[in-house]
Amino acid sequence: MPFRILVVDDEKGIADTLAAILTCSGYESLPAYNAQQALAVLPDFRPNLVITDVVMPGMSGIELVRELQTRSPQTTVMLLSGNAATEDLLTTAGTTLGQIVVLPKPFPPRLLLKNIAELARDFVDSPA
Amino acid sequence: MRDAGKNPDLSTTLVRITSSAAFLAPLVGIAFLAATLTARFFVVAPLVVAPVWPAAGVLMLALIRLTPTRTALFATLCAFLGSVVGNRLTGVAPLPSFVFSIVNCVSALVGAALLRNSLGQQAPVNSIRGLLLLTVYGVGVANALGATCGAALVKLFGLGQFGPSWAIWWLSNALGILTIVPMGLRWDTVRIRDRSRIRLILEAAILSAAVVVLIFFAYGTGSAAISLVRPFLVFPLLVWAGLRFTVPLSAASSLVLTLLVVLFGVKELGTIGDYSALYSRVVSMQTFMLMAVFSSLIPAAASADRRRAEREVQLGKEEFQFALQAASAGSWSWKVGSPTATLGLESQQLLGLPATTLLEAFFERILPEDRDHVRKDLETAAAGGNYSTQFRIQLPDGSTRWIEARGRLIVRDDEPWMYGINHDITDRKRAEEALIRSEKLASVGRLAATVAHEINNPLELVMNSVYLAMLDKNLSPQSREQLSTAEQELERVAQLTRQTLGFYRENATPGEIDATSLVGDVLKMYAPKLTQRNIKFSYEHNGSVHIRGIAGEIRQVVSNIVANAIDASPEGGRLRVRTSSVRLNGNDSVRLTFADTGEGIRPENIRRIFEPFFTTKQSVGTGLGLWVSHEIVHRHNGKLRVRSRRGQGTVFSILLPRWEREAVSATETR
Numbered sequence: 001m002p003f004r005i006l007v008v009d010d011e012k013g014i015a016d017t018l019a020a021i022l023t024c025s026g027y028e029s030l031p032a033y034n035a036q037q038a039l040a041v042l043p044d045f046r047p048n049l050v051i052t053d054v055v056m057p058g059m060s061g062i063e064l065v066r067e068l069q070t071r072s073p074q075t076t077v078m079l080l081s082g083n084a085a086t087e088d089l090l091t092t093a094g095t096t097l098g099q100i101v102v103l104p105k106p107f108p109p110r111l112l113l114k115n116i117a118e119l120a121r122d123f124v125d126s127p128a
Numbered sequence: 129m130r131d132a133g134k135n136p137d138l139s140t141t142l143v144r145i146t147s148s149a150a151f152l153a154p155l156v157g158i159a160f161l162a163a164t165l166t167a168r169f170f171v172v173a174p175l176v177v178a179p180v181w182p183a184a185g186v187l188m189l190a191l192i193r194l195t196p197t198r199t200a201l202f203a204t205l206c207a208f209l210g211s212v213v214g215n216r217l218t219g220v221a222p223l224p225s226f227v228f229s230i231v232n233c234v235s236a237l238v239g240a241a242l243l244r245n246s247l248g249q250q251a252p253v254n255s256i257r258g259l260l261l262l263t264v265y266g267v268g269v270a271n272a273l274g275a276t277c278g279a280a281l282v283k284l285f286g287l288g289q290f291g292p293s294w295a296i297w298w299l300s301n302a303l304g305i306l307t308i309v310p311m312g313l314r315w316d317t318v319r320i321r322d323r324s325r326i327r328l329i330l331e332a333a334i335l336s337a338a339v340v341v342l343i344f345f346a347y348g349t350g351s352a353a354i355s356l357v358r359p360f361l362v363f364p365l366l367v368w369a370g371l372r373f374t375v376p377l378s379a380a381s382s383l384v385l386t387l388l389v390v391l392f393g394v395k396e397l398g399t400i401g402d403y404s405a406l407y408s409r410v411v412s413m414q415t416f417m418l419m420a421v422f423s424s425l426i427p428a429a430a431s432a433d434r435r436r437a438e439r440e441v442q443l444g445k446e447e448f449q450f451a452l453q454a455a456s457a458g459s460w461s462w463k464v465g466s467p468t469a470t471l472g473l474e475s476q477q478l479l480g481l482p483a484t485t486l487l488e489a490f491f492e493r494i495l496p497e498d499r500d501h502v503r504k505d506l507e508t509a510a511a512g513g514n515y516s517t518q519f520r521i522q523l524p525d526g527s528t529r530w531i532e533a534r535g536r537l538i539v540r541d542d543e544p545w546m547y548g549i550n551h552d553i554t555d556r557k558r559a560e561e562a563l564i565r566s567e568k569l570a571s572v573g574r575l576a577a578t579v580a581h582e583i584n585n586p587l588e589l590v591m592n593s594v595y596l597a598m599l600d601k602n603l604s605p606q607s608r609e610q611l612s613t614a615e616q617e618l619e620r621v622a623q624l625t626r627q628t629l630g631f632y633r634e635n636a637t638p639g640e641i642d643a644t645s646l647v648g649d650v651l652k653m654y655a656p657k658l659t660q661r662n663i664k665f666s667y668e669h670n671g672s673v674h675i676r677g678i679a680g681e682i683r684q685v686v687s688n689i690v691a692n693a694i695d696a697s698p699e700g701g702r703l704r705v706r707t708s709s710v711r712l713n714g715n716d717s718v719r720l721t722f723a724d725t726g727e728g729i730r731p732e733n734i735r736r737i738f739e740p741f742f743t744t745k746q747s748v749g750t751g752l753g754l755w756v757s758h759e760i761v762h763r764h765n766g767k768l769r770v771r772s773r774r775g776q777g778t779v780f781s782i783l784l785p786r787w788e789r790e791a792v793s794a795t796e797t798r
């Protein structure tokens with residue numbers, strides 16, 4: 001069963017390119033352009049990992065994380081943020097960092113793939 | 129307890145009694161009687177008028193001092209009775225006694241009224257103006273009235289001639305008034321400050337003894353040689369009294385002198401039988417005494433005036449000094465063109481310079497970068513204008529203060545002078561600087577937050593696109609190389625934006641870090657550069673010490689500081705690094721110190737090195753390294769400190785909370 005990754009970013013280009021990179025690297029990947037769309041595909045796609053932008057119109061990345069923590073607790077979340085204050089935002093939102101990894105934007109794809117590879121290995125090691 | 133309650137009552141009662149009309153008025157009466165009896169004792173027959181009449185002074189003084197008017201009038205009545213009794217007791221017929229007494233009282237009333245009107249009831253006469261008024265109103269107008277009436281009555285009663293009686297009457301009353309009135313008036317407190325009380329009493333005693341001895345010597349012996357010069361012998365003593373003592377004391381000594389002269393003079397006069405010869409001797413004796421009294425009173429009044437003026441000048445100086453102190457300001461003056469300037473006490477303290485100071489020494493105090501504008505401002509002001517400038521000075525102890533100087537050109541004795549003040553405005557300047565700094569930081573923060581999102585998104589997209597393009601298997605080697613270069617450059621840009629607009633986190637979850645090996649790794653990384661610059665470096669530590677934090681961030685801080693130390697070090701310098709465990713304020717901490725032997729940081733820069741965009745490395749610095757380092761250390765609940773001495777080097781120390789690993793490892797080994 002391949003490792004499934006949902007990429008959420010209101011910048012269509014970023015979501016598409018990132019999904020393409022992940023697909024090329026052998027993961028099953030799907031782009032979504034806002035939080036609502038991401039939540040809509042959640043039941044069918046059942047991602048192992050969600051990589052999401054923080055600042056998005058409508059529902060923000062932080063709100064999406066909160067929603068994911070209740071709807072799909074087993075899903076790992078990576079926040080890809082262009083803003084240094086993201087950690088503070090998370091604390092204000094009452095969401096513990098816990099499993100959430102915050103990556104600064106821009107983040108070199110090579111390093112991103114390295115991080116994901118570690119996650120995917122753990123996923124294989126411990127059959128959920 | 130009853131006693132304690134009684135005492136104040138007693139004193140209050142006493143004060144009430146002694147200040148009541150029923151007590152004071154009869155007292156005046158008795159004093160008048162006593163003065164009359166004394167004076168009548170000196171009357172030289174066949175003259176009917178006494179050569180000295182202190183009673184006139186007693187009543188005039190009482191009438192000036194006593195309030196309300198009712199008390200004063202009651203006292204006049206008592207004095208009248210005293211006068212009648214005194215005259216009757218000394219053999220004056222009832223009618224003349226009665227009429228003379230009326231004249232005495234009326235003349236005193238007129239004089240007191242005039243003086244109260246011009247000087248006021250509490251007025252000091254220990255001034256030239258006071259003495260003048262006393263002479264004109266008391267001795268002149270009122271006394272002339274009394275003498276005219278008195279002499280007319282003497283003539284009327286057939287007791288003597290008008291002219292001589294008038295002269296003797298007027299002179300005797302004048303002596304009484306001038307000696308008694310100054311003694312009893314309230315004096316404003318012009319203290320003689322340069323002498324102690326004991327020395328003053330001693331001097332007065334010597335003076336009194338000298339007067340008595342002199343009078344006995346001069347008047348007590350009948351030697352003709354002495355009698356020629358004797359009038360002059362007393363003057364030095366009287367001038368001494370006048371110059372060295374207050375007006376009341378001078379008046380008192382004059383009174384003593386007068387009475388003694390009269391006592392001895394009368395003894396001699398008694399032998400002269402001829403009326404006109406007797407008359408002229410008495411008048412000349414009186415005139416001599418009057419002049420003697422004046423020669424004591426005038427210096428006393430003049431020196432009281434001088435002391436008062438001196439005190440005013442002194443008070444003015446003190447007020448000026450206090451005002452300057454309160455404003456933490458100091459005065460200065462400079463004669464334009466002179467190489468020296470004069471500094472007030474506060475200015476001396478502010479600038480750490482002597483009272484008379486070379487202008488160049490003053491400029492030396494000013495920081496070199498401020499020196500030129502101060503010189504220019506002073507020159508402009510000296511050419512005609514106001515001087516108002518601000519500058520920094522460096523004191524011998526190395527501290528820097530902000531001074532505001534103001535002054536203006538004033539022509540004094542046809543010479544141009546500059547007068548002004550120096551004012552310490554360090555606190556104000558520091559507050560202003562702090563405000564500017566915090567505003568700058570806030571605006572940088574806002575800017576960073578706004579720009580970050582706008583820049584980072586496109587960068588992310590470009591980075592992803594380049595990566596994707598490189599995945600194309602059909603890519604020519606040339607294009608692949610170009611894309612690779614683009615990717616490297618992009619990562620450099622990404623690194624820069626991360627440093628500028630946010631902080632890099634390779635791993636957001638804090639972990640346990642061995643500070644000793646982390647610092648060692650960074651030093652290893654810089655080893656080639658250190659060797660290349662010929663910088664000797666040493667690393668002291670006692671094995672692993674652990675902290676908790678984000679390793680990448682701490683590495684960034686250490687790397688920044690080491691890089692700065694290398695930039696600051698001269699060829700062949702030294703860098704000493706130490707990692708140690710310390711206990712500060714009850715907290716276990718890890719301290720990392722980095723000491724270089726570079727040039728050091730200027731004192732005025734040391735507060736600014738943690739500001740964003742502050743750099744002294746014009747071409748290579750971004751001005752962000754230490755700012756970011758400071759923020760990172762702060763976020764790790766640590767402290768980043770710096771100590772620097774010009775020419776000797778700089779020490780940075782990072783203080784971070786120690787991670788208590790012992791408890792964790794204990795459970796693990798079990």
